[in-house]
Amino acid sequence: MEKVVSGIRPTGNLHLGNYFGAVKSFVQMQEVYKCLFFIADWHSLTTRPKPEDIQASSRTIMAEYLACGIDPHKAPIYVQSDVKETLELYLYLNMNTYLGELERVTTFKEKARKQPDNVNAGLLTYPTLMAADILQHRVNKVPVGKDQEQNMEMARRCARRFNNIYGVELFPEPQNFYFNSQALKVPGLDGSGKMGKSEGNCIYLRDDDKTISKKVMKAVTDLGPQAMNSEKPEVIENLFTFLKIVSSEETYKYFDEKWNNCTLRYGDLKKQIAEDVCKTVAPIREKILEYSANTELLDKIAKEGAEEARESASATLKEVRRIIGFRAF
Ligand code: AMP
Numbered sequence: 001m002e003k004v005v006s007g008i009r010p011t012g013n014l015h016l017g018n019y020f021g022a023v024k025s026f027v028q029m030q031e032v033y034k035c036l037f038f039i040a041d042w043h044s045l046t047t048r049p050k051p052e053d054i055q056a057s058s059r060t061i062m063a064e065y066l067a068c069g070i071d072p073h074k075a076p077i078y079v080q081s082d083v084k085e086t087l088e089l090y091l092y093l094n095m096n097t098y099l100g101e102l103e104r105v106t107t108f109k110e111k112a113r114k115q116p117d118n119v120n121a122g123l124l125t126y127p128t129l130m131a132a133d134i135l136q137h138r139v140n141k142v143p144v145g146k147d148q149e150q151n152m153e154m155a156r157r158c159a160r161r162f163n164n165i166y167g168v169e170l171f172p173e174p175q176n177f178y179f180n181s182q183a184l185k186v187p188g189l190d191g192s193g194k195m196g197k198s199e200g201n202c203i204y205l206r207d208d209d210k211t212i213s214k215k216v217m218k219a220v221t222d223l224g225p226q227a228m229n230s231e232k233p234e235v236i237e238n239l240f241t242f243l244k245i246v247s248s249e250e251t252y253k254y255f256d257e258k259w260n261n262c263t264l265r266y267g268d269l270k271k272q273i274a275e276d277v278c279k280t281v282a283p284i285r286e287k288i289l290e291y292s293a294n295t296e297l298l299d300k301i302a303k304e305g306a307e308e309a310r311e312s313a314s315a316t317l318k319e320v321r322r323i324i325g326f327r328a329f
Contacts (some may be wrong), residue, residue, distance in 0.1 A: 001034060001141065001223075002141065003033065003034045003138070003141075004036070004141045005035070005036045005038070005134055005137050005142060006035065006142065006143045007080075007130070008077075009044070009061075010041050010044050010054075010060075010191065011057065012046060012197055013204045013205065013206050014064045014065075014196060014204065014205045015185050015196075015202035015203060015204050015205065015235055016066070016202070016277070016280075017186040017195035017202065018279075019188050020245055021186060022145075023065065024069075024180075025143070025180040025216045026065075026068075026070060026075075026143070026179075027068060027069040029143070029179045030075040031076045033141070035074070035075035036078070036139075036308070037065065037070060037076070037305075038077055038078050038079065038309065039058045039078070040082045040133070040141045041054055041057070041058055041079055041080050041081050041265065042086075043126065043129060043130075045122060045249070046111070046120065046123045046126065048082070048118070059292070060292065062291075063137065063296050063298060064118070064288055065077060066287070066298075066301070067284050067287035067288040070158065071276065076308040076309060077302065078302060078308070079190060079305075079306065082302065082303075082307045083306055083313055085316075085317045086129070086133060086136055086313060087132075088313070089132040089136050089313075089320060090125070090129050091107050092162075092320060093128045093131050093132055093135070094125055094128050096159075096161050097125075097127075097154075097158065101238050102125060102127060102128070102154075105127055105151065105267075106148065107126065107147065108124055109128065109186050111123050112284060115174075126151070126156035127155070128158065129199060130148075130151050130154070130155060131151075131154055131158040135159055135174070135223075135310050135316070136314055136316050137169050137309075138150060138171060139173060140174060142155075142174050142176065143178070143179055145177045149178075152176050159171035165270060167231060167289065169324055170323065172322070174241055184244075184329065186245065187242070188201035189220065189238065189239070189242070190219070190220055191237075192221040193234075195210070201282045203216075203277060205284050205285060205288060206283055206285055206287070206288055211276045212277050212281060213278070216270050216273050216277060217236075217270050219270055221235060221236065222261075224233060224264065224265075225264055226258050226262075227262070228261060229264055236259070239266075239270070240255070240275070242272055243255060243272070243276075246276040246279070246280050247272065247273070247276040255268075255269050255272065257289070260304050279301075317329070
Protein backbone atom coordinates (compact mmCIF):
# COMPACT_ATOMS: atom_id res chain seq x y z
CA MET A 1 0.00 0.00 0.00
CA GLU A 2 1.42 3.38 -0.98
CA LYS A 3 2.31 5.70 1.91
CA VAL A 4 1.03 9.23 2.35
CA VAL A 5 1.99 11.72 5.06
CA SER A 6 0.22 14.92 5.93
CA GLY A 7 0.87 17.62 8.51
CA ILE A 8 -1.80 19.23 10.63
CA ARG A 9 -1.50 22.75 11.99
CA PRO A 10 -2.14 22.69 15.74
CA THR A 11 -3.58 26.18 15.79
CA GLY A 12 -7.26 26.91 16.01
CA ASN A 13 -10.27 24.71 15.35
CA LEU A 14 -11.56 23.04 12.23
CA HIS A 15 -14.21 24.86 10.24
CA LEU A 16 -16.50 23.72 7.46
CA GLY A 17 -13.93 24.81 4.86
CA ASN A 18 -11.29 22.52 6.40
CA TYR A 19 -13.80 19.71 6.68
CA PHE A 20 -15.18 19.70 3.15
CA GLY A 21 -11.96 20.94 1.55
CA ALA A 22 -9.50 18.59 3.23
CA VAL A 23 -10.40 16.43 6.22
CA LYS A 24 -13.28 14.61 4.55
CA SER A 25 -10.89 13.59 1.76
CA PHE A 26 -8.40 12.37 4.36
CA VAL A 27 -11.08 10.12 5.79
CA GLN A 28 -11.57 8.56 2.34
CA MET A 29 -7.85 8.51 1.70
CA GLN A 30 -7.12 6.34 4.76
CA GLU A 31 -9.08 3.54 3.08
CA VAL A 32 -6.88 3.56 -0.02
CA TYR A 33 -3.42 4.54 1.26
CA LYS A 34 -1.28 4.00 4.31
CA CYS A 35 -1.69 7.46 5.77
CA LEU A 36 0.29 9.04 8.57
CA PHE A 37 -0.95 12.29 10.08
CA PHE A 38 1.17 14.42 12.36
CA ILE A 39 0.42 17.46 14.43
CA ALA A 40 3.12 19.96 13.59
CA ASP A 41 3.90 21.35 17.02
CA TRP A 42 7.58 21.99 16.29
CA HIS A 43 6.60 24.10 13.32
CA SER A 44 4.34 26.14 15.58
CA LEU A 45 7.37 27.30 17.64
CA THR A 46 8.20 29.86 14.97
CA THR A 47 5.53 32.02 16.60
CA ARG A 48 6.40 31.20 20.25
CA PRO A 49 3.21 29.68 21.63
CA LYS A 50 2.77 29.61 25.42
CA PRO A 51 4.12 26.38 27.02
CA GLU A 52 0.76 25.67 28.65
CA ASP A 53 -0.95 25.82 25.25
CA ILE A 54 1.25 23.36 23.39
CA GLN A 55 -0.20 20.04 24.53
CA ALA A 56 -3.69 21.44 24.84
CA SER A 57 -3.62 22.57 21.19
CA SER A 58 -2.42 19.15 20.04
CA ARG A 59 -5.19 17.40 21.95
CA THR A 60 -7.79 19.81 20.62
CA ILE A 61 -6.91 19.26 17.00
CA MET A 62 -6.48 15.52 17.49
CA ALA A 63 -9.98 15.29 18.99
CA GLU A 64 -11.34 17.11 15.95
CA TYR A 65 -9.62 14.89 13.38
CA LEU A 66 -10.78 11.77 15.18
CA ALA A 67 -14.32 13.15 15.40
CA CYS A 68 -14.28 13.72 11.64
CA GLY A 69 -13.54 10.05 11.10
CA ILE A 70 -9.78 9.57 11.05
CA ASP A 71 -9.29 6.06 12.36
CA PRO A 72 -5.97 5.76 14.21
CA HIS A 73 -5.87 2.01 13.57
CA LYS A 74 -5.76 2.72 9.86
CA ALA A 75 -4.00 6.06 9.90
CA PRO A 76 -1.87 6.84 12.94
CA ILE A 77 -1.93 10.39 14.23
CA TYR A 78 1.25 11.41 15.98
CA VAL A 79 2.62 14.53 17.51
CA GLN A 80 5.68 15.79 15.64
CA SER A 81 7.69 16.44 18.82
CA ASP A 82 7.28 12.79 19.89
CA VAL A 83 9.45 11.61 17.00
CA LYS A 84 13.03 12.78 17.57
CA GLU A 85 14.27 11.06 14.41
CA THR A 86 12.79 13.98 12.47
CA LEU A 87 15.29 16.37 14.08
CA GLU A 88 18.28 14.28 13.12
CA LEU A 89 17.19 14.21 9.50
CA TYR A 90 16.43 17.95 9.68
CA LEU A 91 20.07 18.56 10.67
CA TYR A 92 21.44 16.48 7.80
CA LEU A 93 19.13 18.14 5.28
CA ASN A 94 20.13 21.60 6.55
CA MET A 95 23.77 20.76 5.83
CA ASN A 96 22.89 20.29 2.16
CA THR A 97 20.60 23.29 1.78
CA TYR A 98 21.79 26.75 0.77
CA LEU A 99 20.89 30.02 2.44
CA GLY A 100 19.94 31.55 -0.91
CA GLU A 101 17.34 28.93 -1.77
CA LEU A 102 15.74 29.16 1.69
CA GLU A 103 15.60 32.94 1.49
CA ARG A 104 13.80 32.73 -1.85
CA VAL A 105 10.85 30.73 -0.42
CA THR A 106 7.74 32.89 -0.62
CA THR A 107 6.24 31.69 2.67
CA PHE A 108 9.49 32.68 4.42
CA LYS A 109 9.38 36.14 2.89
CA GLU A 110 5.74 36.54 3.89
CA LYS A 111 6.30 35.37 7.45
CA ALA A 112 9.39 37.55 7.79
CA ARG A 113 7.26 40.51 6.75
CA LYS A 114 4.56 39.57 9.27
CA GLN A 115 6.93 39.20 12.24
CA PRO A 116 9.90 41.49 11.45
CA ASP A 117 11.12 41.37 15.08
CA ASN A 118 11.40 37.59 15.07
CA VAL A 119 12.89 36.42 11.77
CA ASN A 120 14.45 33.35 13.35
CA ALA A 121 16.43 30.49 11.80
CA GLY A 122 13.49 28.16 12.41
CA LEU A 123 11.38 30.29 10.14
CA LEU A 124 14.08 30.19 7.49
CA THR A 125 14.54 26.43 7.74
CA TYR A 126 10.81 25.64 7.87
CA PRO A 127 11.08 23.93 4.45
CA THR A 128 13.88 21.60 5.58
CA LEU A 129 11.93 20.60 8.68
CA MET A 130 8.96 19.95 6.42
CA ALA A 131 11.24 17.95 4.10
CA ALA A 132 12.40 15.89 7.12
CA ASP A 133 8.75 15.30 8.14
CA ILE A 134 8.13 13.84 4.71
CA LEU A 135 11.39 12.15 3.76
CA GLN A 136 11.77 10.25 7.05
CA HIS A 137 8.82 8.12 5.94
CA ARG A 138 10.02 7.88 2.33
CA VAL A 139 6.51 8.57 1.07
CA ASN A 140 5.62 9.14 -2.56
CA LYS A 141 2.68 11.41 -1.98
CA VAL A 142 1.84 14.41 0.16
CA PRO A 143 -1.56 16.11 0.09
CA VAL A 144 -0.91 19.82 -0.25
CA GLY A 145 -2.66 23.12 -0.52
CA LYS A 146 -1.50 25.76 -3.01
CA ASP A 147 0.56 27.56 -0.34
CA GLN A 148 2.71 24.47 0.20
CA GLU A 149 3.79 23.84 -3.38
CA GLN A 150 7.08 25.68 -3.06
CA ASN A 151 7.91 23.85 0.16
CA MET A 152 7.19 20.59 -1.64
CA GLU A 153 9.64 21.64 -4.36
CA MET A 154 12.23 22.09 -1.59
CA ALA A 155 11.43 18.63 -0.19
CA ARG A 156 12.00 17.12 -3.65
CA ARG A 157 15.24 19.04 -3.98
CA CYS A 158 16.41 17.76 -0.57
CA ALA A 159 15.65 14.19 -1.64
CA ARG A 160 17.38 14.59 -4.99
CA ARG A 161 20.42 16.28 -3.54
CA PHE A 162 20.94 13.70 -0.81
CA ASN A 163 20.64 10.89 -3.35
CA ASN A 164 23.08 12.65 -5.70
CA ILE A 165 25.69 13.56 -3.08
CA TYR A 166 25.92 10.00 -1.81
CA GLY A 167 25.14 8.22 -5.07
CA VAL A 168 22.15 6.38 -3.59
CA GLU A 169 18.47 6.07 -4.31
CA LEU A 170 17.26 6.30 -0.74
CA PHE A 171 14.62 8.97 -0.98
CA PRO A 172 11.80 8.91 -3.49
CA GLU A 173 10.82 12.40 -4.66
CA PRO A 174 7.50 13.10 -2.93
CA GLN A 175 4.80 14.28 -5.29
CA ASN A 176 2.04 16.82 -4.61
CA PHE A 177 -1.11 14.84 -4.17
CA TYR A 178 -4.60 16.08 -4.87
CA PHE A 179 -6.60 13.14 -3.61
CA ASN A 180 -9.97 14.61 -4.32
CA SER A 181 -9.76 17.08 -7.17
CA GLN A 182 -13.48 17.67 -6.74
CA ALA A 183 -12.95 18.88 -3.16
CA LEU A 184 -15.32 21.75 -2.71
CA LYS A 185 -14.34 25.27 -1.98
CA VAL A 186 -16.53 26.41 0.88
CA PRO A 187 -17.46 30.07 0.47
CA GLY A 188 -17.82 32.63 3.22
CA LEU A 189 -21.32 33.75 4.09
CA ASP A 190 -20.23 37.33 4.54
CA GLY A 191 -19.91 38.03 0.84
CA SER A 192 -16.27 36.96 0.70
CA GLY A 193 -15.21 34.20 -1.67
CA LYS A 194 -13.81 31.79 0.89
CA MET A 195 -14.45 30.58 4.40
CA GLY A 196 -11.21 31.02 6.32
CA LYS A 197 -9.76 31.79 9.73
CA SER A 198 -8.14 35.01 8.64
CA GLU A 199 -11.41 36.07 6.99
CA GLY A 200 -13.14 35.67 10.39
CA ASN A 201 -16.21 34.13 8.74
CA CYS A 202 -16.01 30.51 9.83
CA ILE A 203 -18.62 28.06 10.93
CA TYR A 204 -16.65 25.78 13.25
CA LEU A 205 -17.26 22.09 13.82
CA ARG A 206 -17.48 22.96 17.52
CA ASP A 207 -20.24 25.53 17.03
CA ASP A 208 -23.58 24.71 18.65
CA ASP A 209 -26.86 24.84 16.71
CA LYS A 210 -27.72 28.31 17.92
CA THR A 211 -24.37 29.76 16.89
CA ILE A 212 -24.60 28.06 13.50
CA SER A 213 -28.12 29.38 12.86
CA LYS A 214 -27.07 32.87 13.85
CA LYS A 215 -24.11 32.79 11.48
CA VAL A 216 -26.18 31.45 8.57
CA MET A 217 -29.10 33.85 9.12
CA LYS A 218 -26.64 36.76 8.98
CA ALA A 219 -25.44 35.72 5.50
CA VAL A 220 -25.19 38.58 3.03
CA THR A 221 -27.89 38.62 0.32
CA ASP A 222 -29.35 41.12 -2.15
CA LEU A 223 -32.77 42.38 -3.22
CA GLY A 224 -33.86 39.02 -4.58
CA PRO A 225 -34.27 37.54 -8.06
CA GLN A 226 -35.18 40.29 -10.53
CA ALA A 227 -35.86 38.30 -13.69
CA MET A 228 -36.82 34.73 -14.54
CA ASN A 229 -33.89 32.32 -15.01
CA SER A 230 -31.30 34.99 -14.35
CA GLU A 231 -27.72 34.34 -13.36
CA LYS A 232 -27.11 34.37 -9.62
CA PRO A 233 -24.88 37.10 -8.23
CA GLU A 234 -21.88 35.87 -6.24
CA VAL A 235 -23.36 36.22 -2.75
CA ILE A 236 -26.40 34.15 -3.79
CA GLU A 237 -24.29 31.62 -5.64
CA ASN A 238 -22.39 31.23 -2.35
CA LEU A 239 -25.62 30.30 -0.57
CA PHE A 240 -26.43 27.77 -3.26
CA THR A 241 -22.93 26.32 -2.98
CA PHE A 242 -23.65 25.80 0.70
CA LEU A 243 -26.90 24.12 -0.17
CA LYS A 244 -25.09 21.84 -2.59
CA ILE A 245 -22.61 20.89 0.12
CA VAL A 246 -24.96 20.18 3.02
CA SER A 247 -28.43 19.53 1.58
CA SER A 248 -30.01 16.87 -0.60
CA GLU A 249 -30.24 17.15 -4.37
CA GLU A 250 -34.03 17.60 -4.18
CA THR A 251 -33.68 20.47 -1.74
CA TYR A 252 -31.16 22.11 -4.04
CA LYS A 253 -33.48 21.70 -7.03
CA TYR A 254 -36.44 23.03 -5.04
CA PHE A 255 -34.67 26.29 -4.17
CA ASP A 256 -33.05 26.57 -7.58
CA GLU A 257 -36.50 26.45 -9.20
CA LYS A 258 -37.71 29.08 -6.77
CA TRP A 259 -34.83 31.28 -7.83
CA ASN A 260 -35.57 30.68 -11.50
CA ASN A 261 -39.24 31.58 -11.18
CA CYS A 262 -38.55 34.54 -8.90
CA THR A 263 -40.40 33.19 -5.87
CA LEU A 264 -37.37 32.58 -3.69
CA ARG A 265 -37.43 34.03 -0.18
CA TYR A 266 -33.93 34.26 1.24
CA GLY A 267 -35.20 33.71 4.79
CA ASP A 268 -36.49 30.24 3.80
CA LEU A 269 -33.28 29.41 2.00
CA LYS A 270 -31.15 30.41 4.97
CA LYS A 271 -33.34 28.47 7.37
CA GLN A 272 -32.91 25.37 5.24
CA ILE A 273 -29.14 25.85 5.07
CA ALA A 274 -28.91 26.43 8.83
CA GLU A 275 -30.91 23.28 9.49
CA ASP A 276 -28.77 21.16 7.18
CA VAL A 277 -25.48 22.60 8.43
CA CYS A 278 -26.61 21.77 11.97
CA LYS A 279 -27.44 18.23 10.85
CA THR A 280 -23.94 17.86 9.40
CA VAL A 281 -22.11 19.42 12.31
CA ALA A 282 -24.06 18.04 15.31
CA PRO A 283 -22.77 14.44 15.23
CA ILE A 284 -19.20 15.63 14.66
CA ARG A 285 -19.49 18.17 17.48
CA GLU A 286 -20.75 15.51 19.86
CA LYS A 287 -17.78 13.32 19.06
CA ILE A 288 -15.39 16.27 19.45
CA LEU A 289 -16.75 16.86 22.94
CA GLU A 290 -16.49 13.17 23.78
CA TYR A 291 -12.89 12.89 22.63
CA SER A 292 -11.92 16.20 24.22
CA ALA A 293 -13.15 14.96 27.59
CA ASN A 294 -11.02 11.83 27.31
CA THR A 295 -7.43 13.08 27.41
CA GLU A 296 -6.25 9.63 28.46
CA LEU A 297 -7.53 8.15 25.21
CA LEU A 298 -6.10 11.04 23.17
CA ASP A 299 -2.68 10.56 24.78
CA LYS A 300 -2.84 6.81 24.16
CA ILE A 301 -3.64 7.38 20.48
CA ALA A 302 -0.77 9.89 20.25
CA LYS A 303 1.63 7.47 21.93
CA GLU A 304 0.70 4.59 19.63
CA GLY A 305 0.90 6.91 16.63
CA ALA A 306 4.38 8.02 17.69
CA GLU A 307 5.52 4.41 18.05
CA GLU A 308 4.44 3.62 14.50
CA ALA A 309 5.96 6.84 13.15
CA ARG A 310 9.25 6.22 14.96
CA GLU A 311 9.45 2.75 13.55
CA SER A 312 9.09 4.10 10.04
CA ALA A 313 11.46 7.05 10.65
CA SER A 314 14.16 5.09 12.46
CA ALA A 315 14.40 2.61 9.58
CA THR A 316 15.16 5.57 7.29
CA LEU A 317 17.58 7.20 9.74
CA LYS A 318 19.47 3.94 10.15
CA GLU A 319 20.12 4.00 6.39
CA VAL A 320 20.94 7.71 6.41
CA ARG A 321 23.54 7.32 9.19
CA ARG A 322 25.18 4.42 7.38
CA ILE A 323 25.23 6.31 4.07
CA ILE A 324 26.71 9.47 5.63
CA GLY A 325 29.33 7.42 7.46
CA PHE A 326 28.11 7.48 11.05
CA ARG A 327 27.93 4.51 13.39
CA ALA A 328 24.55 2.87 13.85
CA PHE A 329 22.68 4.51 16.69
P1 AMP B 1 -6.12 26.39 6.83
O1 AMP B 1 -6.92 26.08 8.05
O2 AMP B 1 -6.53 27.69 6.23
O3 AMP B 1 -4.66 26.23 7.04
O4 AMP B 1 -6.54 25.31 5.71
C1 AMP B 1 -6.14 23.97 5.73
C2 AMP B 1 -6.71 23.28 4.53
O5 AMP B 1 -8.14 23.25 4.62
C3 AMP B 1 -6.42 23.94 3.18
O6 AMP B 1 -5.21 23.52 2.63
C4 AMP B 1 -7.60 23.50 2.33
O7 AMP B 1 -7.39 22.21 1.82
C5 AMP B 1 -8.73 23.42 3.34
N1 AMP B 1 -9.58 24.63 3.35
C6 AMP B 1 -9.48 25.71 4.16
N2 AMP B 1 -10.46 26.60 3.91
C7 AMP B 1 -11.20 26.09 2.91
C8 AMP B 1 -12.39 26.51 2.20
N3 AMP B 1 -13.01 27.65 2.48
N4 AMP B 1 -12.88 25.69 1.23
C9 AMP B 1 -12.27 24.52 0.95
N5 AMP B 1 -11.18 24.07 1.58
C10 AMP B 1 -10.65 24.82 2.54
